[in-house]
Amino acid sequence: MGLREIEAPLIVFLEERDWLRYNSYSSLSKTAYVEACELLSTNIPKLDEGKAKEEVGDVYSALLQIEMMRGVYSYKRMDEETFSLLRNKEAGDDFRHLAKKIAYECSKFLELEGEEYFKKSEEVLSLLFAYCRLMGFDPEDCLIKKLALTAKHYPVEKCFGVATKYDKL
16 A cells, blocks of 8 residues: 555545644654553553553544645655555664664654654654554554544544644544
């Protein structure tokens, strides 16, 4: 599956809720970092596979939104060949170490701007794919399932244009 096909359900989800306007480098960087830390916590002390898949979906969502913003702000978008290379790059680490690397590298987003920011996004995406391969997770499946779960918490009729936590809607 190519990058644009993967982005499609995420774009629909965000547009249905009018949430694209809340995307900024700062908010997506913080989201990626928080979700990466949550992914790390699912691996310690004992792996919680179901929760790990949810967090993979969250991190993947944030990274895809960063990539979508890249096009909006006229930086060169990632092409399909680069995406394919990132998907298949070998990492050679165990899953706990990869989870730590993902969280650490996401923390770097807060310090970067411009093209360096997007290079870091590609690096984290590559690490996330390597984590998924090691765990036997399908990242697109994790994303789709997380979007479905999130849609239950944030029905369009209650959250359109509103950036409020689901328990406060």
